Amino acid sequence: MVYFVGAGPGAEDLITVRGLRLLEQADQVIYAGSLVNPGLLSSCRPECRILDSARMTLEEVIAAIAAQEETGGMTVRLHTGDPSLYGAIREQIRELEKRKIAWEICPGVSSFSGAAAALGVEYTLPGISQSLIITRMAGRTAVPEKEGIAALSAHQASMAIFLSASLTGRLQEELLKGGWKPETAAAIVYKATWPDEKTVLCMVGTLHETAEREGIWRTALILIGDVLSDGGFLRSRLYDPAFTTGFRRAVSREDET
Ligand code: SAH
Numbered sequence: 001m002v003y004f005v006g007a008g009p010g011a012e013d014l015i016t017v018r019g020l021r022l023l024e025q026a027d028q029v030i031y032a033g034s035l036v037n038p039g040l041l042s043s044c045r046p047e048c049r050i051l052d053s054a055r056m057t058l059e060e061v062i063a064a065i066a067a068q069e070e071t072g073g074m075t076v077r078l079h080t081g082d083p084s085l086y087g088a089i090r091e092q093i094r095e096l097e098k099r100k101i102a103w104e105i106c107p108g109v110s111s112f113s114g115a116a117a118a119l120g121v122e123y124t125l126p127g128i129s130q131s132l133i134i135t136r137m138a139g140r141t142a143v144p145e146k147e148g149i150a151a152l153s154a155h156q157a158s159m160a161i162f163l164s165a166s167l168t169g170r171l172q173e174e175l176l177k178g179g180w181k182p183e184t185a186a187a188i189v190y191k192a193t194w195p196d197e198k199t200v201l202c203m204v205g206t207l208h209e210t211a212e213r214e215g216i217w218r219t220a221l222i223l224i225g226d227v228l229s230d231g232g233f234l235r236s237r238l239y240d241p242a243f244t245t246g247f248r249r250a251v252s253r254e255d256e257t
Contacts, residue, residue, distance in 0.1 A: 002065055002075045002101060004089050006082045006108015007031070010194035012039045014114065019106045027073030030061055035080035035219065037194070053077075058088075062095045069101050082110040085134065086162055112160040114192035115221045118199050121187075123158040125227045126236050131157035137164035137171050153178025158225035165190075165220035168211040172204065175224060180204045185228035190220040201228070 003022045008014030015023070023029065023043045031041065033052035041050055049068070053061055065075050079087045083105055096103050112134060116123060123132040133152050136143065145151075152159065153175050164171050165188070176182065182205025190198040202210035204224060211217065237243045244250040 002077055002096060002103040003106055004077045004079060004083045004103065005106045007036045007040055007078050007080055008109040009081050009111040009114030009192050010037055012037050014109050014193055015040060016106065016108060019108060022076050022106060025074060026076040028068045028075040029078055030064060030075060031078035032080050036078050058091060061092065065101065066099060082108040085110055111192050111221055115189035115223060118189055118192045118197055119187055121228055123227055128226050129158045133157050133159045136162045137167045139163060149174035150178035153180050158227050161222040164222055165211065166217040168208040171222065172207045175204050180224065184224065185226060187223040187228055188216055188220050189223065190216045
């Protein structure tokens, strides 16, 4: 059995309870060494076999899992954040299915949640944005044309941009081309929830110079949108006395739009 476990964004205690229990039981852990906090591995049993996937190919990862399966052992494949985002788990699952190896996913706290917590922001403010676009710049992995940063920027929805901290020059150009104003609020969050976390607020028009000045070029999220600047938003309907919810009746008028 293989469990794809989300390790969370960095802080050791941001793994889920279920994920931690699986780590404690594992016969083998294959962890993404470049981004997973190695402190999590102290929860493993002393006899647990620990491999760092940063130095392994897909074929080597699958071979290590298959070898463990033959002895009836359980493998935890530990991915940073939540495995469903840029985790490259589908290609592993395809190989496991070919070999009839059972698997399951244990979700994790993604770094976009860790980054919002670090900044103390809410991505969805009434009257400003009710959507969050999770995307990346094209790098070695291509991004479909219709999902380019400029095309997505046209929505003026909150954006969390992964895997792009080394591409801020082009990113800034694309954001401006897509219609964001140079003075729109932006943030760079480096190693959210790690002890050396760093958050820097800037504007779309100063994104590149800010990243250069701060020397941030990896393990960072770039956040964009008016939700990052305070003021101007409307109060939510959920806690409005005039609004009936499944748990509470309206004090006065009923309005569920
Ligand atoms: N599955 C992960 C993302 C893996 S892709 C998740 O859900 O968060 C790796 C990218 O995630 C990095 O390039 C960076 O953009 C982002 N990232 C991962 N951990 C981060 C952290 N603690 N702080 C800021 N960005 C992080």
